Amino acid sequence: MRSGFGFDLRSMEIFVETLEQGSQSAAARRLGLKQSSVSQSLANLEESMGVTLFKRNCRPLEPTSAGRFFYDRSRRLLDEARSTRRELVSGDFGHLHQVRLALVDSLATAVGQPLIELIRRYTRDYTLTTGLSHMHAHSLLTRHVDIIVSDDRLENYDGLERHALLREPFVLVVPCHWSGPLDNLRWLARHLDFVRYTPQSLIGQAIERHLRLNQLELPARLHLDNTFALLRLVGAGAGWTITTPLCLYQAGLEALNVTVAPLPLAPLNRELTLVARRDELGELPALLARDSRRLLDKHFNAQLDRVLPWLSAEVATRF
DSSP states (O other): OOOTTSOOHHHHHHHHHHHHHSSHHHHHHHHTOOHHHHHHHHHHHHHHHTOOOEETTOSSOEEOHHHHHHHHHHHHHHHHHHHHHHHHHHTOOSSEEEEEEEEOHHHHHHHHHHHHHHHHHHEEEEEEEESOHHHHHHHHHTTSOSEEEESOOOTTOSSEEEEEEEEEEOEEEEETTOOSOSSOHHHHHHHSEEEEEOTTSHHHHHHHHHHHHTTOOOOOOEEESOHHHHHHHHHTTSEEEEEOHHHHHHTOGGGOOEEEEEOSSSOOEEEEEEEEETTSSTTHHHHHHHHHHHHIIIIIIHHHHHHOHHHHTTOBSOO
16 A cells, blocks of 8 residues: 555665666566556656656666755665664663653752753753643653643543652741731632632632632732742732742742742642653662652751751652
C-alpha cells in the first residue's frame, strides 16, 4: 500500500540507487530487483508526488531540481533509518535520542538547572517546558512529552509509572506588617483581599475545593497565574493567599516581605509526582526521580530548615 506521504523508505532507496548508479538497470542489479520493478517504483513515485525527478534525455540519469531536493532528503532519512535499525538489532537503548519533559514551575525553579545536567548524560537531545499541570497531563497522554512532574498522578490511566517526589502542606501567607489574628480566615478576608491562583491551575483548583469543603466563600477579586507575582503582591500588602512551601521557595523565600503560618483549616497537602509511560525510557524516570529528591533535600529543604524550621518538618521527600 502506498504511503500517505507519496513515498516510503523502499521507494526512496530505489530512487537514490538509480541516481547514484546512473541507470535503472544498474540500480536493479545493485538492489537485486527486476528492472521493471525499479521502473514501476520510480513512475509511481513521480505520479504520487506530482513532480518529475529525472531528466529523461540525460545519460547517465541526472536529477531535476525537485529530484536533487528529494535526493538530499532521502539520503538523510535513509541514513537515519539504517542507524535506527542498527541500534534496534544491537539492543543498545541506553542512550536515548530525545527526551521531552514538562515540569511544574516551582520544581523547575528549584532543581531545573542541575536536573538538565543529569538529562544531558542520558540523551542526545531534550526539551523542557513548564506551565499548567493539566496541560502537561494531556501532553503525556497524547505522546507530546515523555515525562511530566505534576500534582496530578493520573491515577485513572494504566500503562504509566509514577515516582513520588515531594509532599508538602499548604500554608497561609500574609503581609509581614499584618498584626491581626492568623487563625480565622473569615475575619482575615474582611480586612484583606484573598489573592487567588487562576482556576485553570491544579493548585488553584485544590485550594478552592478545600475552601468550599470548609464552607468558605471568599470574594473573587484577584486571580494570578504566576506564583512570583502572586507572592510579591501579598508582600506589597495587597492581600493574603494560600500556597505551598515550594512555591514560596520559587518566589525567593528569604526576600519576600511575608509572614508564613499554618493553614487554620483541616490539613491540605500537595504531592508532586514524576509520571512517565511505563517501559519506554528504561531507568531514566527512576533516576530523575531519585536525583530530584536529592536536589530538593540539598537546596529547598536546606533553606526551609534555616528560614522556617517549623515548616521543614512538614515537608517530605521520602514516603
